[in-house]
Amino acid sequence: MTSDSIAAQPIRRFVALGDSQTEGIGDPDGRGGHRGWADRLADRLAGGYPRLAYANLAVRGRRAAEIRAEQLAPALALEPDLATVVAGMNDVIRPRFDQETVVADIDAMFAALTAAGARVVTFTFPDIGGIAPIIRPLSARVRAINARMRELARRPGVTLVDFEPVAATIDPRVWAEDRLHLSPLGHDLVSRAVADTLGLPGTEGDWRLPLPPLRRDLPELVAAELRWVAFHMAPWIGRRLRGVSSGTGLTPKRPDLLPVVD
Structure with a gap:
């Protein structure tokens, strides 16, 4: 489906499914909660569709199977015109990664939502090895699942935003300090990318452009890596060993x- 055909059809109900990125972690809303790219996209959509209603079912820490089990049925009940499905990264970074099962869960969500009349938008992932060099061995997994996402996006009614080749997506400034979640700048980039892909009026392709050069010397880079390992990677590993998810007990925001309120 082309972006022109998407933009030509009115959008009245937008539903977002996913994990922490779609929930908006890394983008504080100033009221103790989180904004995020999906909220930002809803604001952009409301500029062209004033009667837009928006729901966000995403919960941090959820894997693809959990998103399918917990969010798909509620999403279908809301009868969306537009749905975003971003899933799989929490699977990719786990020691045990079953790509075929993850892809099957994602494809099942695409099939159900498009069969119900929704237009689905999904993403490829940036190279996490470029974001956190210490986990570069996982880059092959990311490339492999991105290739499968491009195949799944051939389904009628599904539109792909291909972030993998975009250099700005691995710039440290678009990521929060934990390198797992987008920064406010990153969430803004994603919202602009989706809006551009949907062909919304007033959007441009500047999200594909690299950010101005960032100069950091070697001691600064080493200190940043050590800080990240101590304050973010080690606690994450600890939670995995205890079988605890950051989203345990949480419900969608x-x-x-x-109605979308600015």
Whole structure:
């Protein structure tokens, strides 16, 4: 489906499914919660569709199978015109990664949502080895699942935003200090990318452009790596060993379709 055909059809109900990135972690809203690219996209959509209603079912820490089990049925009940499905990264970074099962869960969500009449938008992932060099061995997994996402996006009604080749997506400034979540700048980049791919009026392709050069000397880089390992990677490993998810006990921040309010 082309971006022109998407933009030509009115969008009245937008539902976002996913994990922490879609929930908006890394982008504080100033009220103790999180904004994120999906909220930012809803604001952009509301500029062209004032009656837009928006729900965000995403919960941090969820894997693809959990997103399918917990969020797909509620999403279908909301009868969206537009749905975003971003899933799989929490699977990729786990020691045990079953790509075929993850792809099957994602494809099942695409099939159900498009069969219900929704237009689905999904992503490829940036190279996490470029974001955190210490986990560069996982880059092959990212490339492999991105290749499968491009195949899944051939399904009628599914549109892909291909972030993998975009240099700006591995710039440290678009990532929060934990390198797992986008920074406010990163969430803004993603919202602009989706808006551009949807062909919304007033959007441009500047999200594909690299950011101005960032100069850091070697001692600064080493200190940043040590800080990240101590304050972010080690606690993450500890949670995995205990079988604890950051999203345990949490529910979606916006489970119902509500008018978009700036």
